[in-house]
Amino acid sequence: MITEITAQELNTESFISGKVMEIKETVGDGTAINALSGGVDSSTVTMLGHRALGSRLRTVFIQNGLMREGEAEQVVGFFRELGVTVEVIDARKEFFAALKGVTDPEEKREAVTQTFYKNVFGRIVKQSNAKYLLQGTILTDVDETVAGIKRQHNVFEQLGIDPQQVFGYRIIEPLIELRKDGVRKVGKALGLSAELFERIPFPGPALAARVIGEVTPERIETVRKTTVIVEKLLKDTGAFQYMAILHEDRVTGMRDGKRDFGLQIEVRCWDSIDARTATPTRLPFETLEKLSHKIINDVPGVVSVTYNIATKPPSTIEAI
Amino acid sequence: MITEITAQELNTESFISGKVMEIKETVGDGTAINALSGGVDSSTVTMLGHRALGSRLRTVFIQNGLMREGEAEQVVGFFRELGVTVEVIDARKEFFAALKGVTDPEEKREAVTQTFYKNVFGRIVKQSNAKYLLQGTILTDVDETVAGIKRQHNVFEQLGIDPQQVFGYRIIEPLIELRKDGVRKVGKALGLSAELFERIPFPGPALAARVIGEVTPERIETVRKTTVIVEKLLKDTGAFQYMAILHEDRVTGMRDGKRDFGLQIEVRCWDSIDARTATPTRLPFETLEKLSHKIINDVPGVVSVTYNIATKPPSTIEAI
Numbered sequence: 024m025i026t027e028i029t030a031q032e033l034n035t036e037s038f039i040s041g042k043v044m045e046i047k048e049t050v051g052d053g054t055a056i057n058a059l060s061g062g063v064d065s066s067t068v069t070m071l072g073h074r075a076l077g078s079r080l081r082t083v084f085i086q087n088g089l090m091r092e093g094e095a096e097q098v099v100g101f102f103r104e105l106g107v108t109v110e111v112i113d114a115r116k117e118f119f120a121a122l123k124g125v126t127d128p129e130e131k132r133e134a135v136t137q138t139f140y141k142n143v144f145g146r147i148v149k150q151s152n153a154k155y156l157l158q159g160t161i162l163t164d165v166d167e168t169v170a171g172i173k174r175q176h177n178v179f180e181q182l183g184i185d186p187q188q189v190f191g192y193r194i195i196e197p198l199i200e201l202r203k204d205g206v207r208k209v210g211k212a213l214g215l216s217a218e219l220f221e222r223i224p225f226p227g228p229a230l231a232a233r234v235i236g237e238v239t240p241e242r243i244e245t246v247r248k249t250t251v252i253v254e255k256l257l258k259d260t261g262a263f264q265y266m267a268i269l270h271e272d273r274v275t276g277m278r279d280g281k282r283d284f285g286l287q288i289e290v291r292c293w294d295s296i297d298a299r300t301a302t303p304t305r306l307p308f309e310t311l312e313k314l315s316h317k318i319i320n321d322v323p324g325v326v327s328v329t330y331n332i333a334t335k336p337p338s339t340i341e342a343i
Numbered sequence: 344m345i346t347e348i349t350a351q352e353l354n355t356e357s358f359i360s361g362k363v364m365e366i367k368e369t370v371g372d373g374t375a376i377n378a379l380s381g382g383v384d385s386s387t388v389t390m391l392g393h394r395a396l397g398s399r400l401r402t403v404f405i406q407n408g409l410m411r412e413g414e415a416e417q418v419v420g421f422f423r424e425l426g427v428t429v430e431v432i433d434a435r436k437e438f439f440a441a442l443k444g445v446t447d448p449e450e451k452r453e454a455v456t457q458t459f460y461k462n463v464f465g466r467i468v469k470q471s472n473a474k475y476l477l478q479g480t481i482l483t484d485v486d487e488t489v490a491g492i493k494r495q496h497n498v499f500e501q502l503g504i505d506p507q508q509v510f511g512y513r514i515i516e517p518l519i520e521l522r523k524d525g526v527r528k529v530g531k532a533l534g535l536s537a538e539l540f541e542r543i544p545f546p547g548p549a550l551a552a553r554v555i556g557e558v559t560p561e562r563i564e565t566v567r568k569t570t571v572i573v574e575k576l577l578k579d580t581g582a583f584q585y586m587a588i589l590h591e592d593r594v595t596g597m598r599d600g601k602r603d604f605g606l607q608i609e610v611r612c613w614d615s616i617d618a619r620t621a622t623p624t625r626l627p628f629e630t631l632e633k634l635s636h637k638i639i640n641d642v643p644g645v646v647s648v649t650y651n652i653a654t655k656p657p658s659t660i661e662a663i
Contacts, residue, residue, distance in 0.1 A: 128604070235592045235594070270590070270592050271591070272556070272590050272592045274659075274662040274663065275448065275659045275661065275663055276658055276659060277656045277657055277659055278656065278657050284448070303635075311623075315652040315653045315654070316654075326658055327662070328651070328652050329649035329650060329651045329652060329653075330649060330650050331647065331648070331649045332632065332635040332648050333639060333646070333647045333649075334632075334635070335597070336596070336597045337596040337597055337598050337639060338594070338596055338646055338647045339594075341595065342594040
């Protein structure tokens with residue numbers, strides 16, 4: 024039912040002017056709202072929306088406490104330079120309260136999704152006058168949800184849930200015919216800086232998807248610190264995506280001659296074109312050893328580091 | 344209190360004749376018993392004991408259900424060729440019953456140790472007339488217990504527990520001044536085949552030490568199948584030790600287009616001289632990929648494989 028536009032056949036200029044026109048026509052003289060995560064998809068949608076609606080699009084960035092180091096400040100700064108004002112909403116307490124005691128990955132994802140939509144964003148939308156919600160859904164999201172691999176919080180429509188009924192607004196999804204590589208081309212054409220639009224993909228539940236087991240402020244801080252190291256050391260590899268995962272399993276370690284039953288971090292670094300299939304990047308052992316040493320030295324409690332060597336399929340990009 | 348004999352200064356012939364004489368003098372015209380695991384230490388002790396006592400040493404191999412594929416048959420066969428009869432005791436039910444519901448690594452180790460000594464071996468010793476127990480304790484076992492890193496089941500004496508009081512026998516530890524490399528030299532001089540005495544070290548709790556979380560017959564079977572693959576593919580690497588670890592954490596996978604919340608295997612392969620410090624072997628990526636593919640294809644339920652990249656310290660050789 025959705026016809027794919029491949030990155031190869033994509034004409035960015037006509038795509039952009041077509042989508043800007045569609046958004047203008049759909050919203051009319053109403054107002055729209057969108058949540059910006061800082062990923063390529065939502066950033067591109069933000070730019071399309073602002074080109075179409077200007078200040079009649081309200082863009083919010085929800086600080087859920089699950090973000091990478093300095094992420095909110097960085098994203099807001101990028102858009103400030105492009106003349107787009109982004110409003111930051113601090114909702115950390117609500118998210119951690121919803122995640123307390125939750126260990127099942129599906130329930131965790133559900134807790135983040137529900138807190139995001141029903142509690143935080145739902146409340147903001149209801150309190151605003153906006154009737155239109157812009158979303159960065161791409162074709163891969165639709166595929167994966169249909170296949171039952173992941174619950175995507177942004178595909179209510181495809182799942183047969185009427186978003187107007189659920190949250191009282193209408194969804195506009197201008198990127199739904201594209202895959203990640205197509206979105207990157209559009210983002211670039213819309214003036215997004217290389218730094219921003221080439222950011223590595225980041226999952227909806229953010230760092231909560233990088234923690235196996237219960238998500239607490241302390242465990243998020245552990246994986247956040249590790250993520251800084253992994254992203255710094257792997258940014259020049261040309262890999263499609265790379266990440267640190269905090270395991271729930273504890274392993275034996277030794278510090279100052281004493282037993283230390285500590286944390287294990289798993290590093291994944293993927294080579295891929297479009298995330299549908301992926302293989303582990305053949306990193307030099309010097310890089311793997313540097314990663315391991317830096318993580319063990321700088322992140323309190325970590326005694327062991329692994330590198331994932333499985334392919335997708337049957338593995339997936341994210342661990343949970 | 345124990346003076347180390349390094350592998351370099353070790354004169355195997357005079358060491359062996361000295362120990363054979365000591366064992367003869369200690370046991371007198373009594374009988375001795377020992378438990379053979381198939382590792383270098385217990386194999387070497389078995390040969391020393393048989394040289395000293397002949398048929399007055401009774402050697403038992405306790406099948407705890409936690410062994411590697413075909414291990415009991417293989418070990419018994421090796422010794423049969425050397426003219427040594429080894430008696431196999433099937434105690435699988437007792438071990439799995441003791442491990443049921445146990446997830447804490449210390450409690451797991453304790454369950455295996457207690458079942459081995461108190462229940463199974465203790466019973467055999469009490470039912471036999473043997474007053475002397477030969478044990479393959481080496482100097483590294485003593486070091487590590489003193490440092491509190493691992494509970495070693497074979498160092499009661501060093502821990503101040505009188506074994507005569509505990510189990511009603513006296514312990515003879517002929518290898519206690521040696522480290523692993525010294526034991527290998529002695530084993531070789533005693534005629535142990537390269538296949539046997541060069542076997543990679545294996546922990547006391549056997550495959551139970553390779554399972555994070557609860558040990559069940561099914562989970563042991565998973566790690567046993569994986570161990571066959573890992574040992575086959577890594578045996579020619581010249582590495583000090585290599586192993587497969589089944590994690591308790593589950594990760595997302597995808598099979599036949601459907602979500603499959605599956606198992607993760609961690610592979611460790613160590614370069615080391617004496618196990619006191621160790622670094623991950625720089626395996627070629629072709630080998631890592633072959634490992635991962637074979638494990639995922641041949642071992643039911645596994646969707647993800649990692650390779651450990653941490654050094655000891657702060658990591659340890661075994662995960663639990």
